[in-house]
Amino acid sequence: MPDLLAHLRKRAPDVIDVPILQPADPFLEMAGEDLRRRIFITESGDGRLNCLRPDFTIPICRGVIEKKRTGRYAYCGTVFRQNRDGSEEFLQLGLEDIGHDDRIAADATCLSDMLDCLNAAGIIEPKITLGDDLFCALIDSLALPETIAQRLQRAFGQNERLDALLDQFSSEPIGEPISQHADIPALTMRVEVMMQEAALPPMAGRSPADIAERMVQKSSIQSFRLEDHQLRIIRNYLAIKAPLTEAGAAVRAFFDTHQLGSDHLLAAFDARVEAIRARGIRLDGITFDASFGRKLEYYTGMQFEVFANGVAIGGGGRYDSLLTLLGSPTPKTGVGFSIALDRVAEALA
Amino acid sequence: MSITIAVPSKGRLKDKTLQLLERAGLPVAPPAERSYQTIVDGRSDIEIAFLSASEIARELARGTVQMGVTGEDLARETVAKPDDMFDFPVKLGFGGADVVVAVPQSWIDVSTMADLDDVAASFRARYGRRLRVATKYWQLTQTWFGEHGIGVYRIVESLGATEGAPAAGTADAIVDITSTGSTIRANHLKILDDGIILRSQANLIVSQTAPWDRDMQKLRDEVIVALNQAVESTAP
Numbered sequence: 362m363p364d365l366l367a368h369l370r371k372r373a374p375d376v377i378d379v380p381i382l383q384p385a386d387p388f389l390e391m392a393g394e395d396l397r398r399r400i401f402i403t404e405s406g407d408g409r410l411n412c413l414r415p416d417f418t419i420p421i422c423r424g425v426i427e428k429k430r431t432g433r434y435a436y437c438g439t440v441f442r443q444n445r446d447g448s449e450e451f452l453q454l455g456l457e458d459i460g461h462d463d464r465i466a467a468d469a470t471c472l473s474d475m476l477d478c479l480n481a482a483g484i485i486e487p488k489i490t491l492g493d494d495l496f497c498a499l500i501d502s503l504a505l506p507e508t509i510a511q512r513l514q515r516a517f518g519q520n521e522r523l524d525a526l527l528d529q530f531s532s533e534p535i536g537e538p539i540s541q542h543a544d545i546p547a548l549t550m551r552v553e554v555m556m557q558e559a560a561l562p563p564m565a566g567r568s569p570a571d572i573a574e575r576m577v578q579k580s581s582i583q584s585f586r587l588e589d590h591q592l593r594i595i596r597n598y599l600a601i602k603a604p605l606t607e608a609g610a611a612v613r614a615f616f617d618t619h620q621l622g623s624d625h626l627l628a629a630f631d632a633r634v635e636a637i638r639a640r641g642i643r644l645d646g647i648t649f650d651a652s653f654g655r656k657l658e659y660y661t662g663m664q665f666e667v668f669a670n671g672v673a674i675g676g677g678g679r680y681d682s683l684l685t686l687l688g689s690p691t692p693k694t695g696v697g698f699s700i701a702l703d704r705v706a707e708a709l710a
Numbered sequence: 711m712s713i714t715i716a717v718p719s720k721g722r723l724k725d726k727t728l729q730l731l732e733r734a735g736l737p738v739a740p741p742a743e744r745s746y747q748t749i750v751d752g753r754s755d756i757e758i759a760f761l762s763a764s765e766i767a768r769e770l771a772r773g774t775v776q777m778g779v780t781g782e783d784l785a786r787e788t789v790a791k792p793d794d795m796f797d798f799p800v801k802l803g804f805g806g807a808d809v810v811v812a813v814p815q816s817w818i819d820v821s822t823m824a825d826l827d828d829v830a831a832s833f834r835a836r837y838g839r840r841l842r843v844a845t846k847y848w849q850l851t852q853t854w855f856g857e858h859g860i861g862v863y864r865i866v867e868s869l870g871a872t873e874g875a876p877a878a879g880t881a882d883a884i885v886d887i888t889s890t891g892s893t894i895r896a897n898h899l900k901i902l903d904d905g906i907i908l909r910s911q912a913n914l915i916v917s918q919t920a921p922w923d924r925d926m927q928k929l930r931d932e933v934i935v936a937l938n939q940a941v942e943s944t945a946p
Contacts, residue, residue: 393861394851394855394861395861397852397865516859519859552818555816555818559815559876561877562877566879567837567882571836579819657861
């Protein structure tokens, strides 16, 4: 295989050193406890948790925040994760483009950088599945109760879970009716007294006002049920799958038919398709899948996966929330891809 | 040819296990002083090893003992995929306790796992940190929370007095074992309506990782049948 890192560095010259041993906390904090079983954690003598780097994205973003230096970072190295197939380490190549404010251009460049890299590796016409968080806009425009909308949005990208929620929300009322007056001050006082009785430290966790507010909110959705036409809209949207040549028109027709608005997002979708086309990428190799997304909260916007000869060889997407979550004092955009080089070899074999 | 049954080395669990083995016609010969090894009286083919309850789960997973008596909670906590490593042929009818998710009673808006999911999802945005769950049951908690779609929270390891963690300010919620729920209530906590992770009790557990030949399988089946009968004859 050619020196792909050198190839990528021509397009992404910036460098951040990512040691193999990483503090575990940022990964657990961003990806949740679920990750703990899949990474290799070791405790240092003074009780700090370290892990073998499970990815490059989070360390690079932390480096960007620390050095206050956005840019285009290419990397190549071994990452360590216990995968379902039993493998524990694999070679990853990738690029993170951080702080590029023209999101549409950056999205298209990200795809073209990846395809260029795959071409250099000998993968000629890979298949790409592309998703977008238009689902969140669709849910917003249905004007559902906030709690319901957020539960659905959080489940986006996990199709079984989303299905189960849709079944639940459309079959029966969500819970037993609660006789609570929507009297936030009175509820707040009641919670305050309960917290004092329990000797809960007042500043340590949820505040009485938040609890009271959510109680009122919860009471208001007890008898909520998704209406048939809302359920149909959601399910039919999730079923949209089209080559990128037709996806924009299909999505726009769907939003128009159901009067879902979101014009600026649809315009951005079209502009991104045009930007991808302008970089000489074949649109019929890319399939838009309305149900494709990632479950972690830091992903936003475009997400994609890439296959060659039926083997998943890489993926990527936009993570505009990640830098803020990691402590960046100002919001910063981010988009990137990674390629599993062992899988590329497998696909070429 | 022989098999080894691991038996808890102390406490009520030990006493109850020895009584049950006796009723099953498998009385345990008293071990030599300071020894933790013995046999079933007159049966040199059934050895007994006294181990701590949590070691029993570990040794069963390693396959160094063929069978053992311990709590289902410990067995399911010790390994990531318990059903691939253990069989649970006999529930012994004692040592009952539930592994539960509990939150402060003052969280009047939280009565289900779905509520807890809502709270966990917005926790960081509101309070600048993740929801913290104190527990010694890492595996059970991760699996259960994962099944309920809760990913963003942190586990705080707690090896004792877990129910005191919310008042101590070290955690927001707990996953702990309880038999009557009274300690949980006394600490101003409440169990979620769908927050029972496991109804645990002492089990006869068979290691799937230990090598089993035909003679050992015979001994295993004999022990299972005898214990089953003993449990049924004492059931209320």
